Amino acid sequence: MTDEGEGGYWPPPEHGPARDLVGYGAEPPVVSWPNGARLAVSFCLNVEEGSERSFAFGDAANEPNPDYPKPFPADVRDLTTESLFEYGSRVGVHRVLELFEDLGVTCTAFACAVALAANPSVGRRLVDAGHEVCSHGLRWTEPWTLGREAERDAIRDAVRLFEDTVGVRPRGWYSRYGPSIHTRELLHAEGFAYDSDAYNDDLPYYVEVAGDHHLVVPYTMLYNDAQMAGRVGGEEWLASLVRGFDQLLAESATTPKLLSIGLHPRFSGQAARTSLLREFIEHAQSTGQAWFARRDEIADVFTAQHPPPGPRTPTT
């Protein structure tokens, strides 16, 4: 807790969860990934094209695409940007999934429910190939604008639509734009096994939520393919992936870690960039020490080896 002992400098915030600037510190837990792998690599494929903000959806703004950013009025349909997003859904997602199938990689799809409803064959392909469908929300919304009850309804609407379109209830959640102060508590109450609304660690960890323990599988933005959006070359992105992988792999000799890599079909599904992605996967596979894992598998392995301390008695 933040009001006593180590890390007690900051007072508990008036609203929402306490901050934890200590974490595992110098003594992270030791996790044994399956088959003696040293480093877990989690590809997070954002299957979301068609759920972005757009005037066509009745939104107050058109979401820009960094591959072709341009000023555009908020109250006119931006057909160019709509089309740039559509490439991901029509072509890019299949190119990336083809690569994964070719190299035997499984991933987690951060999927928006409306994106799969608009393109059900992608949902079927994800499930058939053994990928995880993790909820990225109903569509791109800003949960902090909704209020607690409406946010809970939106979470339930998303779950229902996933069940209707892919026959799967997501076990994880990753918020587009970011969570509200209620999101984690609502997800825990709705039975989600984990969320990825955190960027503050290299390993899963528990947080106290409503007197219980909730698992966080942290994510990162550094290796996200959006880093190369709007640029001709992605060599810098590839170099960053390889360096991150090599460094974490070395550290994993004593404490196995997790590398998360965010991908978007509209970016990584462009041919030149899929080629970069292939090069990275082949590099990682050449070490024989990478586990390309779904995030729910990572959550399950971690929880089995480091079970939560058990429900706490809520402090009044």
Ligand SMILES: [Zn+2]
């Ligand atoms: Zn996303």
